Amino acid sequence: MPPGYNGKILRINLSTGSRSVEEPSEVFYRTYFGGRGFNAYFLMKELKPGVDPLGPDNKLIFSTGPITGHPVSGNGRNSVGAKSPLTGAYGEGDVGGFWGAELKHTGFDAIIVEGKSPAPVYLWVHNGEAEVRDAARLWGLDTAPVNDALQAELGDKQLKVAQVGPAGERLVRFAAIMNDVTRAVGRTGMGAVMGSKNLKAIAVRGRKTPPVADREAMRAQAKWLSDNMMELNGGLHTHGTDDGLIGLSITGGLPTRNFQEGTFERAEDITGSTMTKTILTGRHTCYACAVICKRIVKTGPPYNVDPAYGGPEYETCAALGSCCGIGDLEAIAMGNQRCNAMGLDTISTGTVIAFAMECFEKGLLTREDTGGLELRFGNAEAMLQTIELIGKRRGIGDLLAEGVARAARQIGRGAEQFAMHVKGQELPMHEPRIKHGLGLGYSVSPTGADHVHNLHDTDYEVEGSPRFEAAKSLGILEPVPFNDLGPEKLRLFIYHVNWQSLMNCVGLCIFPAWRYLRTVELVRSITGWNTSLFEMVKVGERMNTLCRAFNVREGFSAADDTLPERFFQPFADTKPTTAPLDRRVWEQAKLAYYYGMGWDENGVPTRDKLGELNLEWVIEEMEKAAIPLP
């Protein structure tokens, strides 16, 4: 068994109560690495095609990576995978906090949850043991009380909880799984899958740290980042991920009023430095991370925001803020609290509400539809009430809980033009019109509109910027403009998107300034493998192709690699730094991406590429499903 890992994967069937422990080979570990790698492997291998994402045949997989749980900044990540109830495609949410590291310390690298419990249960996983326990009294509760209840019931204040809130129980299609109350497995509705299995929570506690191949080398790397943290990541530390909001607004790329505009007149009120000066009461971290970019906030009346629910990230400030036209930071913090309490993805929630606001303003939704809510941009109260309605699937919330794609279809009358989604997943708070590569990434991501395995193509245009300098290791030798989809951008896009895919396999956060080569060194020091940037980008490529194959088996094609029409049009408030995408260029870039990935013109992975990527077994799976491969 390679150092860095436990070598054990726990499998639990909630229908039967059966448990087993699998010990895959080292070749398996080095082929898939962990996280997304494990998720996609087991989902492709074990799910029947066409399975109901909310039925007992879906599987929900919690996976760590080789770095998760080791004391280096950014290690505290885990990945959760299942077929997505939001997109119907490969689903994945990636998350930080303490839960992933604690899972690693239980002696397991991953947990595969199968079946469906007849009644609410939770799992208690500790030091190599696993129990299924009754959760009746927890069902319906918000996340913080459940967290407290489990720590009390199990008599361990140090145990960590991943759980669904009321939103997941009610199968809101973009329900999150909450780690440590404050960190969301936000994207693609993993919380709904967990809720559908009547699984309220997984509590973990462990004291096993897997061996490390070269502890000294690992520590030297960790020390380098800690020693240079303020220089490398000072903004993130001081003002959190929301630090950059104001800059985006100035350059015209801040999603505002459902992506109609790129500059928000109240951006100053909701940016990170303002949070620091106003509602911030503390900074928080993930396991063993020196960056400490998490926020703790508290307010007085009217919201009385509770610091137990953390504080809003950039995504939340933009999604519940500028995207809804709201410049009230305390209201945003309250929205964040309610999303974390009920287990809702703040990104999809914000984009869904912004969609509803645009529909309301344009007459496609009326006060009758909204139960009297004046659902206009800028109405913070309406935003907060809509969150409640969604989390509880009441009134208009029941419709919106289906996500923008389904809601728009149901509303009809052109509402789809206001639905900012790809493959049914709502857009995160990064504007394609200031990052053309990211827009392409939304289109082709296996998870729909997603920023977590995507290119953020700013800074690469700046000679000497850390991003550009790091990208030289990939052979990107000349600055690349952000609003561009030329060959240089496509090269960067393909290489980097594969790298980001790998990042969701290793269990490392993108925020600490490790970048490419230091990440390779971390994996080398922890696992003892003679791995390289070449091998690791290939692992990422393998996983992008495996996820693609999963989606092809589920009936997805190039026609599903879309981007909302809005991004091919200029903003209402266009700035010189922004530019709409050109549809012809974007179509060509999509094709170039397919070919660059070794897929055909329909985006279907070729047999040769599957062979090259050590995915011969996928050819067999596709043949079983009668899916023709080029």
Place this chain on the structure above:
Amino acid sequence: MPPGYNGKILRINLSTGSRSVEEPSEVFYRTYFGGRGFNAYFLMKELKPGVDPLGPDNKLIFSTGPITGHPVSGNGRNSVGAKSPLTGAYGEGDVGGFWGAELKHTGFDAIIVEGKSPAPVYLWVHNGEAEVRDAARLWGLDTAPVNDALQAELGDKQLKVAQVGPAGERLVRFAAIMNDVTRAVGRTGMGAVMGSKNLKAIAVRGRKTPPVADREAMRAQAKWLSDNMMELNGGLHTHGTDDGLIGLSITGGLPTRNFQEGTFERAEDITGSTMTKTILTGRHTCYACAVICKRIVKTGPPYNVDPAYGGPEYETCAALGSCCGIGDLEAIAMGNQRCNAMGLDTISTGTVIAFAMECFEKGLLTREDTGGLELRFGNAEAMLQTIELIGKRRGIGDLLAEGVARAARQIGRGAEQFAMHVKGQELPMHEPRIKHGLGLGYSVSPTGADHVHNLHDTDYEVEGSPRFEAAKSLGILEPVPFNDLGPEKLRLFIYHVNWQSLMNCVGLCIFPAWRYLRTVELVRSITGWNTSLFEMVKVGERMNTLCRAFNVREGFSAADDTLPERFFQPFADTKPTTAPLDRRVWEQAKLAYYYGMGWDENGVPTRDKLGELNLEWVIEEMEKAAIPLP
């Protein structure tokens, strides 16, 4: 300018006598690295399509790489490129010795020779200066006297000479350029191109060592190899490259009697350890290399072999030995001397003579054709006399000097079945029937049958072998059988062939046991670039694709990616370790290679791949030549 390089390329036009110095950008250097990278770049950019390889419009380029000339084992390589008179395709010979390092020390990274001198000349390049000087009195001389004459004429015993012998002057299509008398730029007839330009020699002398980014790191690497040389490269040191001949014979993969057999009954007589015990008088090295794998041999009558001409490599012992059925090591050493003296590639020479012997034995050539020579396998005297005839283009030698492909066409009556070549270049001494990947490599190499940018697919089947362990850095995680062309082999093949292509760009020998990651570290320490295995494999891929594009422009297609029929048949003396290739499997593997490289089913690089590899300019060149691209 990046450390490691001079930043200057010398260009000389022999028709006009004009000289110029170019100073390419750092981006150019990092995109192409050197060696093959420079050669292929300038040939694609500057040669008119369809140019006569032996006419004044061909260009002959001598290129070093970033490692060439720096004091680490294996650095003493340079690459020579031109359109090949043997194949009509991209031509390249790679060579060790001292000349390449000395060129680097003159202050130039490469020399581009254009045009044709009206009379014999040589170049004298020293410390940033270049002179064209009269070579009338050297014309027709063997290499050792020319070397001595130039050192005397220029008054410097330390200068180094690259030159053609009588064979190059007479445009023997497989004439070599000889570095330091004893080291051959053997393949693809670069000596004929040099001869066609009336360029007898290039003498170089310099004392400029380019700066090194991190000298301490470079020295630490150099020390590691020196300290561990006997353990890592002991066989090579003790018995030379010919050390492995006996093993190949035992396992049945030693080219014998024109590849009819794989085991040679007199292998023991011509293997490296026998050489050590008999004719070896000294060991020699290339510039600053601790491996010291070169041989010096001497014999008494009848041959009186002169130690000035070095000693035979494995390739020579097999080509002039087993492949001609000859087990007389002294005769082989004499053949080596005459090839080095006249400037002949011993590989092509041996394969040509073996072809002639088979034709003679099978009645396609008669004593009348051979001028009375009894040209039978095992006849050492006939072998030696044929070398003389070829080098001087006399009698049967004039026909054989055209290479096996042209000679076979002229002989007709089925002689082509005995012509062991791909694209007109004769096979080196590595048997496809014991290395299926290498066989595929012969087929698809831009230079025809070539072992220098190819996969040697033995040892990868052995768990724990240095080759297999090193290949894990490429993600090759499970042992790969040698006689196989399955997906695991193809993956290894594609990655490794791109790597070998890169090796001919960096100016590093494959013999010292640097392998993948230490080579990356060397380039990092010398250049200061934050390069990676990813970037360096991409450089190799870029060059394979660029050479391919060159050949497509010259009219080559998938139909030229052949392998002699013999290799699809079992040996006369098949052993269990050997197996013929299966034509269907080989055809499929060829296609998989094309697709894996981003080429179409005809082996034509796609526009998208050219774009991804930063070769957009090649698209323009192809359009100028009216070559359609997929």
